[in-house]
Amino acid sequence: MCEEQTVSLVDVLEEDEELxxxxxxxxxxxxxxxxxxxxGYVKRQALYACNTCTPKGGEAAGVCLACSYKCHEGHDLFELYTKRNFRCDCGNRKFTExxxxxxxDKDEVNSLNKYSHNFFGVYCTCSRPYPDPDDQVEDEMIQCVVCEDWLHGRHLGCxxxxxxxxxxxxxxxxxxKHPFLWTYSVHLAVPGAAAQVKEETGGNSNTDVPNKEEQVDDVIEPSSKRSREEVKPSCKLKELQGTGQNRVQxxxxxxPSAWRSKLCSCNTCQERLSEAGLSFLLDESDTVLAYEKKGKNNEQRQQGQDPLMSALDNLNRVQQLExxxxxxxxxxxxxxxxxxxAAEGKVVTPDDIRQFFEQQQSRKRRRVDAGRFYCT
Structure with a gap:
């Protein structure tokens, strides 16, 4: 007979804390x-797609967190993590029943929403589900900040x-799709990946990767000397293009973090980003990390509102202390x-928990009985 697999309490507590x-x-x-x-079109929110209501072959649709609980309880849902500038579709024309x-009271469709194959439960360039029952390779999924698709690490090409x-x-x-991003990548991207990609592809003499000693703060400055009298705002992107440096595309x-703050925000570049639908790249609060930080702060504030303490407000001082x-x-x-x-690496069983609370009840009864002895 196979030995039953068990985990220690330490494993359970650590996994529970991470979740x-x-x-x-x-x-x-x-x-x-x-x-x-x-x-309206919420800046960033947790989204779900309902495979029960909008299966593959129909129109893609997404629902907000509250609707996933109240309107789609018991349905087959795809968790989409977060997406930006999306308006809840729940109950509109795409949901016939x-x-x-x-x-x-909603419009028939949300015309500004953007959809992808994620809304039908498939991800990456391989268009596979996650988790994938047919894929035995352990690989993390990473979200692209532009298209917001999730890709396997091994399918990123770097x-x-x-x-x-x-x-x-x-x-x-x-x-x-947005070639000007390659110019920024030479100077702002995380170093190392580009060089390794070049080695894998053989590289060409006209696509040199910048030397390690070249720092980001150095290269975003104009390559040519300028007179002190010139104070007109310049275009960082043009200055970077003028360096003549390229990388393997x-x-x-x-x-890295804070890379968005180093993008050019001159009028021309703002128009370029707007036309490409990339204005959010100039907004550092758009990042998933900023959203997650907000979520953790909200959670901490909610935890501060302890229901026990709220109930204590209606009791007298003696009852509160007891x-x-x-x-x-x-x-x-x-x-x-x-x-x-945890110290002994043992598994806590339901009987152990039951025994603990039975002991608590027994001690409570003994304290009550002892209190009666001193009553007058």
Whole structure:
């Protein structure tokens, strides 16, 4: 007979903490009780696609967090993580047999929404589901900040750098769609990946990668000397193009934190970004990291509103102290109880938990009985 696989309490607690942090980062930045439709095209929010209501072959549609709970409970949902500038579709023309319970008065379609194959549960250039039951290779999925598709690390065409969770990625397709991004990548992108891509492709003499000693702060300045009298705002992009430096235009590109602040924001470049639908690149608060930070802050504020403390406000001082002491005692005893299992690497069973609370009840009865002895 096969030995049953078990995990220690330490493993369970660590995994639970990671899941809670991830959920807080993604979900706490969105409203779980009210449909986001009245807010219009929300800057960034958690989204879902319903395979039950809008299966593949039909029109793509996305629903907000609250509608995923209230209107699509029990449905087959695809979690899309977050997407920008999206308005909730729940109950509109795309849902022939469902009406939104939270905000039924909606336009037939949201014409400014952008959709991809993600809304039908497939991702990456390989158009596979995630998790993929037929793929045994362990590989992380990374989201492109432009098209917002998720791609396997091995399908990016470059080496994935360390600390990738603190960086932004633009896939090769989006880089080629907006060629001026290649100019920025020479000077602003995470170093290393470009050189490795060049080695893999053989490279050409006219696509040299900048030397390591060339720093970002140095190259974004004009290459030619300018007189002190010249104070007109210049175009950073033109100055970078004037350096004559290029890189292998192949593979995805990774960008370090705060790289957006170094993009040119002159009138010409703002118009270029607007026409390309990339104005969000000048907004550092548009990043997923900024959204996640907002979600964690919201979660911390909600945790600060302890329901126990709210209930205590309606009790007198003596009752408040008794409940607080009892609560703290139980929390300390439960922590000590679980730490013994963690220290020994043992699994906590339902019987162990049941026994703990039976002991708590027994101690409570003994304290009550002892109190009666001293009553007059």
């Amino acid at each position: 809670e942090e991830e959920a807080s980062a993604v979900l706490a930045g969105s409203d779980s009780d009210h449909c986001s439709y009245p807010q 469902l009406q939104c319970k939270l905000y039924p 080496v994935v750098p360390d600390c990738v969770e603190l960086q932004e990625m633009i896939c090769e397709f989006c880089m080629n 192949s593979g995805a590109v990774f960008w 409940i607080i002491h009892g609560y703290n005692d139980m929390k300390t005893e439960l922590k000590d109880f679980l730490q013994r299992f």
